[in-house]
Amino acid sequence: MTLSPSLYDDIFHHPCPSCGEKHKKTGRWFAIVARYHCLNCNAEILLKYPQKIAIFNAHSILKNKEVS
Ligand SMILES: [Zn+2]
Numbered sequence: 001m002t003l004s005p006s007l008y009d010d011i012f013h014h015p016c017p018s019c020g021e022k023h024k025k026t027g028r029w030f031a032i033v034a035r036y037h038c039l040n041c042n043a044e045i046l047l048k049y050p051q052k053i054a055i056f057n058a059h060s061i062l063k064n065k066e067v068s
Helices: 027-032 049-067
Strands: 011-015 022-026 035-037 043-044
Touching: 011 027, 011 049, 022 027, 027 049
Parallel strands: none
Antiparallel strands: 011 022, 035 043
16 A cells, blocks of 8 residues: 555545544645644644555545445
């Protein structure tokens, strides 16, 4: 499992672990950033490599469901 560049232009939804606020960003953005702050509660959200993989993986599963 890698960070597939074919998903870079897709919009991913990532909920804040603290308040559940959904953040909409592109795959490219998730691949690049190391951390961000929640727009709602200002919690710092770390995006380490395993988290990035999980986000890409979840999105790719969701995408496959939509297609089939
Ligand atoms: Zn939050």
